[in-house]
Amino acid sequence: MKNKQNLIKIIIALVLVLGISLMQHTPTAVADVPLQEDISNVIHIDVTYDPGTKTYSAGGFSFEELQQFGAPEIPDEIWALLTVFNNLSIRVIGDEIQLLTDDAKLFSMAFDENARQFVYDMLNVYVEGGRVDRARAESWLEQADFDFTLRKTKAVSEPLRIQLATLLQVKIAESGAISVEGIPTGMGLTGDTAALMEAASIENAKICWSKGVVNGEVNGSLLPQITLYEDGVIVIDRAFGLNLGDLSPIFESSFGAGIVLGDGAPVVGECLP
């Protein structure tokens, strides 16, 4: 009898100790977010061309693939000009634009305030129904490293490399018209979709794509993280006959957008890798 009482005491003590220790155990997770001190935007576009066949490749896409996307044929005058060069590179680094041919610097130009103002004025004339937001453009240029190469070879160009930490500001007007960084795209949501989003009180959204990983927020509320794998997208492509072509450029890129609907509050922040 005494043994049973001792057993019960031990069990009660055990229950209390384990119960308290379990209650005090709060599940924790350590987010494996790499620290990034320098937020920058890198855009590398490689174009290869073959004057013999009058074909070109850009961003890792072959001429045939580019034609599927509606890429135009290059006029003969441009081909005549391109034949002169073997390699041509345009680099925008900070306040300077460099033009290099065959790895030799052809000329460099200060991309100072006056030069930038000239470019913005030109764009404002070119862009119908929209104006370049100077503050946004300056913010982009401050953090951008732009590299454009043009090579005379039959080989397919290197994949497009886009690493954008700064969010592209996308605005969807009440009519459904979509503009990117203040420039109208000519595309828009259907009236039903725009009305649905308005009825759902969606003011803004943030979407970040980083090499297949998609992070999203709607009205500042976090959504689950989705990871798309290249093999998975190939299966979807095969299943529905989408003809998406080579997906490696997009799976090597990082970019994001802050989408504002109507008069919603602008999206702030960056897309960290």
Add this chain to the structure above:
Amino acid sequence: MSRALRVILITIGVILLLYAVYTVFGRPAIPLPAIRYPVPAGQPLHDIITATESNQVRVTLNTKGKLEMLSEDDELVTLDYTPETLANTVDLALRLAPGQTLTAYQEFVQRYPIYPHLAKYVNNFFYGILPLRISVILTPNP
């Protein structure tokens, strides 16, 4: 002390002891038997399954916060969630749902106000305390 009380206490003790061991091992998700579901032809999911090399897709829900879609050993798509992000998604889905779904849900909640709390509790329970792994193997139905 009555015999019944002793049995209850011993049972609770054993359960807590087992749970403590389970916690020490990192609380892995408990796998439930996989369910096979043949998807009829004509559905978009059927096209996806037949586009894979293995001709089958496994959808696995780990209630610890992961939903995976796999074909053989290849991952097709993964979704990582927390109770917070899942609740945000459900809220967004309700607001974007066509027809009177949101109104119907709001009426249901008015009638059973405990429902959102119960759903949150169940979600947190299977997320943090007793995670399960539920798999559905999708095959094409010829």
